[in-house]
Amino acid sequence: MTLSALNADVIVDQLNAGEVTATDCVQHFLDRIQVHNAELNAFIRVSESALEQAEAIDQRRKAGESLGCLAGLPIAIKDGICVSGQPTTAGSKMLENFSPPYDATIVERLKSADAIIIGKTNMDEFAMGSSTENSFFGPTNNPWATNRVPGGSSGGSAACVAARLAPVAIGSDTGGSIRQPASFCGITGLKPSYGRVSRYGLIAFASSLDQIGPMTRTAKESALLMSVIAGFDPRDSTSSKEQVSDFLKSLETPLAGVRIGVCRDHLNEGLDVEVKTKINDAISVFKQLGANIEEIELPQTKSAIAAYYIIAPCEASSNLARYDGVRYTFRAQANDLEEMYRNTRGQGFGDEVKQRIMLGTYALSSGYYEAYYLKASKVRRMIKQDYDEAFKKVDLILGPTTPTPAFKLGQHTEDPLAMYLADIYTVSANLAGIPAISVPVEPSSTGLPIGLQLQGRAFEENTLLRAAHQFQNETLWHTASPSEPWRTQS
Ligand code: GLN
Secondary structure (H helix, E strand, C coil): CCHHHCCHHHHHHHHHCCCCCHHHHHHHHHHHHHHHHHHHCCEEEECCCHHHHHHHHHHHHHCCCCCCCCCCCEEEEECCECECCECCCCCCHHHCCCCCCCCCHHHHHHHHCCCEEEEEECCCHHHCCCCCCCCCCCCCCECCECCECCCCCCHHHHHHHHCCCCCEEEEEECCCCCHHHHHHHCCEEEECCCCCECCCCECCCCCCCCEEEEEECCHHHHHHHHHHHECCCCCCCCCCCCCCCCCCCCCCCCCCCCEEEEEHHHHCCCCCHHHHHHHHHHHHHHHHCCCEEEEECCHHHHHHHHHHHHHHHHHHHHHHHHCCCCCCCCCCCCCCHHHHHHHHHHHHCCHHHHHHHHHHHHHHCCCCCHHHHHHHHHHHHHHHHHHHHHHHHCCEEEEECCCCCCCECCCCCCCHHHHHHHHCCCHHHHHHCCCEEEEEECCCCCCCCEEEEEEECCCCHHHHHHHHHHHHHHCCHHHCCCCCCCCCCC
16 A cells, blocks of 8 residues: 555554655655645645655664654644744744744654654644635645635645645644644544643744644544643643543543533534534444433533634734744834834735734723623633533533535635634634544535534543544544545535
């Protein structure tokens, strides 16, 4: 079987068994990127040192040195995560020429597990968006239908895994940016609990919501990556000291007796009929696996989008204040300091980012703070309380990841509200800090992927991964790949 058809755990086994070298493996994926990236635009940049790193690993293996658990495995990293000495742009002109002098903690951990960073993937500017159309480097196309979006903001990471330009990738999720593109591209995407994975070296969008996580074909591969990237980091003050469970060990524990809650409201209003049918079919699979399905209520989630689109821009307006042209970013020509600030921010940021900075600044300003930010924070607390109540009755919450399959490029660019509604099922998990995973279910009748979301209690990623893995043992939807040459779809 060709390397690109294999899952990461199998590739690692073959590398360890000496059936394939790291150099051949990296070369295989570099060749695929060479052939397909022009059409998909999934990568902003390919790493120049990937082959060199692979050769070094092969040498060390030959010399009998002990290697890390991902030795020789190529991995793609979202371009909002710092890799030392490699340009890290967050999809923005503002950071077009920024090369961080340090690695993000997760990059450091992946490198010490001897994984090979193969390139940096495309994203919505500063992770603001649901379609990857807000990238300074142009949109990414969905390999299942190249006239459709891959989702966002981690659209490059999702598209490259779906198109097998990299076996696995890393994304970040502030309101759905791992799960929504995973759903649109037919892969598995996990947003861990807030604090589970270090944010050190992740270019901040909304710091109380941002989380880094794996984007893979299977839940098992996500468990493998989580075993490397999860855990306390003294460099991230919000990182949790909570014990990290053995994500791989519990995967096969049967689901008998696990209680799964379904919120009927989430399966009605505004939901595409095909998405609804496929999610209901998936519920039957979980029943067969021995899970008990129960109805639950999450009354405050109806306000989640409104709360999120106040809180996230408020935090962003503060986080993005540092990009002023004085320190390390793009600097526009100007005659005096004030004009320099104005031109730098005017020319360096795209429209969506500017819109959010203005919204956030407005909502935090004196006289409006109580009406907007404070109120949104109270709604956030109520959403969290809804979950606390629900998780007294059930262990997991199941529903769709997105209300529709992938939409067309340009379909929502003129209507921000329609774009924001793509996040309706995903933002609540970020507001509550709980983990959530998206897994592929049966595609639509026109062959577009559909995702199912499972949400769990804080720090219970192992239950999510276990349920997702067992669903994938029973179904084949996660094994499907888009056919080459890539097609469009009306
Ligand atoms: N689509 C959401 C937004 O635009 C979420 C983005 C994200 O998770 N980074 O804010």
